[in-house]
Amino acid sequence: MKKRKNSELNRLDIAAFKKAAKTPITVVLDNIRSLHNIGAVFRTSDAFLIEKIYLCGITASPPHKEIHKTALGATESVSWEYVPDTLELVRKLQASGLLVLAVEQASGSTLLSDFNTVSGQAYALVFGNEVKGVQQAVVSASDYCIEIPQFGTKHSLNIATSAGVVLWDLFVKCRA
Numbered sequence: 655m656k657k658r659k660n661s662e663l664n665r666l667d668i669a670a671f672k673k674a675a676k677t678p679i680t681v682v683l684d685n686i687r688s689l690h691n692i693g694a695v696f697r698t699s700d701a702f703l704i705e706k707i708y709l710c711g712i713t714a715s716p717p718h719k720e721i722h723k724t725a726l727g728a729t730e731s732v733s734w735e736y737v738p739d740t741l742e743l744v745r746k747l748q749a750s751g752l753l754v755l756a757v758e759q760a761s762g763s764t765l766l767s768d769f770n771t772v773s774g775q776a777y778a779l780v781f782g783n784e785v786k787g788v789q790q791a792v793v794s795a796s797d798y799c800i801e802i803p804q805f806g807t808k809h810s811l812n813i814a815t816s817a818g819v820v821l822w823d824l825f826v827k828c829r830a
Contacts, residue, residue, distance in 0.1 A: 671731040676705040677828050678776035679821065680752060684740045684792060685711035685783040686813060693724030694814035695781070700728035702825040705776070707732055710740040724814075744780065744795050752778045756796040757820055758788045759810070763801040766820060771827040779820060781813050 666674060681699055686692055692714060699707055709715050715736045716722070716729035737743045744754050755769075755777055771777070780796065782788030787810075793799055802811060802819055811819070 666731075668727075668731050671700070671703075674703055677703045677825050678705065678774075679824055679828065680705050680747065680776070680778040681707045681817070681821070682740065682743060682747075682754075682778055682780040683707065683709050683713045683813075684780055684788050685786070686713045686781070687784055688813075689714055689718055689720035690724045691784065691812065691814045693721040693726075693728075695817045696721070696725035696728035696732055696734075698814070698818050698821055699732045702821050704732060704821065707734040708743055709734060709736045710743060711738065740780070740789060741791050741795060744778070744792055747778045748795075748797070752776045753798065754778045754780060754796045756780045756782075756788045756793045756799045757802070757816055758782060758793055758799050759801050760793055760799045763799040766800050766802050766823055769798070769800050769827075771824060771830075777824065777828075779817075779824070781817055781820075784813055 681695060681704055683692065683695060696707065714721065721729060748754055753775060757779055780788050780792055800820070802816060804811065
């Protein structure tokens with residue numbers, strides 16, 4: 655094996671990314687504090703051709719040097735919008751036909767490994783604050799709550815890690 659150079663990876667440029675068929679997934683960031691987490695979610699969303707990112711509540715918006723540090727330009731490729739109220743956005747997304755999935759540890763949640771996508775269905779994934787998680791009102795309004803199984807001593811994963819795990823899993827399921 656030989657590591658490939660960046661020039662050998664055949665990545666899309668921004669114009670081609672904008673025109674490419676997207677994965678029917680929208681990301682909603684509910685009151686994310688860390689600018690590095692926001693940037694990491696942009697970068698992961700770029701990797702899996704995510705439709706759009708909504709930045710809600712206290713979640714910072716580009717341009718910002720700390721977001722750029724981890725996004726590495728993904729704020730230019732991935733479509734995004736700031737919306738002040740997460741719950742209002744969730745209701746709007748549901749009205750437009752998206753199924754809203756809160757990513758949270760909750761009673762009645764579905765393990766990520768047990769969640770199956772439906773062909774042609776678009777999804778919105780809500781990721782919550784690093785300390786408080788997804789707002790309860792948003793969890794209650796969501797169509798599903800999906801949970802990443804965890805087996806160690808810690809109670810949660812970093813939001814950027816959670817986004818990577820869930821986006822990869824649903825990317826594979828949506829493309830199957």
